[in-house]
Amino acid sequence: MSAASPSLHSPEEVARRAKTESLISPRFYTTDFDAMDRLDVSSLRGEWDVMMKEYQGDNNQDHFQRDAKFTEEVHEVFSQVSPELRQEFLDFLITSVTSEFSGCILYKEIEKNVSNPDIKQLMHYMARDESRHAGFINQSLKDFGLGLDLGDLKRTKAYTYFKPKYIFYATYLSEKIGYARYITIFRQLERHPDKRFHPIFRWFERWCNDEFRHGESFALIMRAHPHLLRGINVYWIRFFLLAVYATMYVRDHTRPMLHNAMGLDSTNYDYQVFDITTEISKQVFPVSLDTDLPAFRAGLERLHQIQVRFNEAKARGGLVGKIKQAGLAVAGVATFAKLYFLPVKHHELPEQVRMAPAW
Ligand SMILES: [Fe+2]
Numbered sequence: 146m147s148a149a150s151p152s153l154h155s156p157e158e159v160a161r162r163a164k165t166e167s168l169i170s171p172r173f174y175t176t177d178f179d180a181m182d183r184l185d186v187s188s189l190r191g192e193w194d195v196m197m198k199e200y201q202g203d204n205n206q207d208h209f210q211r212d213a214k215f216t217e218e219v220h221e222v223f224s225q226v227s228p229e230l231r232q233e234f235l236d237f238l239i240t241s242v243t244s245e246f247s248g249c250i251l252y253k254e255i256e257k258n259v260s261n262p263d264i265k266q267l268m269h270y271m272a273r274d275e276s277r278h279a280g281f282i283n284q285s286l287k288d289f290g291l292g293l294d295l296g297d298l299k300r301t302k303a304y305t306y307f308k309p310k311y312i313f314y315a316t317y318l319s320e321k322i323g324y325a326r327y328i329t330i331f332r333q334l335e336r337h338p339d340k341r342f343h344p345i346f347r348w349f350e351r352w353c354n355d356e357f358r359h360g361e362s363f364a365l366i367m368r369a370h371p372h373l374l375r376g377i378n379v380y381w382i383r384f385f386l387l388a389v390y391a392t393m394y395v396r397d398h399t400r401p402m403l404h405n406a407m408g409l410d411s412t413n414y415d416y417q418v419f420d421i422t423t424e425i426s427k428q429v430f431p432v433s434l435d436t437d438l439p440a441f442r443a444g445l446e447r448l449h450q451i452q453v454r455f456n457e458a459k460a461r462g463g464l465v466g467k468i469k470q471a472g473l474a475v476a477g478v479a480t481f482a483k484l485y486f487l488p489v490k491h492h493e494l495p496e497q498v499r500m501a502p503a504w
């Protein structure tokens with residue numbers, strides 16, 4: 146266990162972990178609701194209406210319920226895993242439930258605060274989905290008596306204000322990367338069912354189609370407001386692409402056992418997820434990161450190493466620990482800046498925005 150070293154044995158420790166504010170932990174967001182209210186998707190009415198019909202059809206209505214085998218598998222398979230893997234898996238569940246719930250809160254708040262019928266309806270459906278997702282994961286924490294009090298989390302976790310455009314870039318990417326992560330795990334365990342150490346992974350295929358559709362919604366919103374995808378905003382897109390990819394890389398590398406247990410290598414898994422996300426993001430972003438560049442890969446690995454040393458310095462404490470942390474923070478920013486200025490790839494945007502989840 147390198148960077149995260151969570152100790153997750155009581156509901157209090159789990160709650161503390163979910164409320165942690167760090168560069169790589171999931172956040173809660175709030176935004177400018179009046180600006181959200183002014184969005185106008187009428188230029189993409191056809192594609193928008195097809196999507197709303199899908200939300201209305203609600204093809205995952207019956208999906209987020211456990212089957213008879215679920216508890217059996219928790220007892221028979223999961224009880225065999227090592228205490229270290231158990232800790233990493235719990236950490237995975239906590240960050241996942243926190244991100245799902247983060248979406249749920251944000252979408253619900255937007256729904257409550259706008260009167261624009263397109264946006265109101267969309268937010269209603271997305272909040273519905275995320276609330277199911279968060280509840281479903283939380284049940285798996287409850288199996289160990291470690292369920293999160295989501296109401297308490299909502300009241301007490303810090304909120305970050307993001308302008309709507311930053312919400313679009315960040316949330317679009319986290320929905321699509323969420324899809325790519327879940328489908329990659331699902332396909333791997335479909336090929337190697339003996340490595341499925343917890344039944345929750347059986348739910349990932351239909352689950353990730355929700356995330357894919359949420360991403361589609363933000364793609365349509367951005368394409369209906371093309372100034373968000375031009376000029377200076379392209380630099381913001383590059384920033385969010387890198388921030389989301391780097392966060393995922395560092396976070397995943399703090400949980401190597403989780404991937405190993407599935408027969409995956411964290412680095413290969415992450416680059417596979419980046420490839421899928423990059424391919425999808427061409428529907429909306431005119432640039433993508435060249436994740437195959439050796440300098441890119443070296444930079445991400447350096448960020449991971451900096452994070453490991455940062456956590457060691459933090460654990461050490463005292464003045465020396467503080468000075469070390471400050472030095473490492475500077476090194477982290479410098480590495481991020483270097484990564485930011487690496488060459489990127491440019492794309493023409495396709496005429497039709499929507500894509501099918503084909504992975
Ligand atoms: Fe979700």
Ligand SMILES: [Fe+2]
Pocket residue numbers: 248275320355356359
């Ligand atoms: Fe989502």
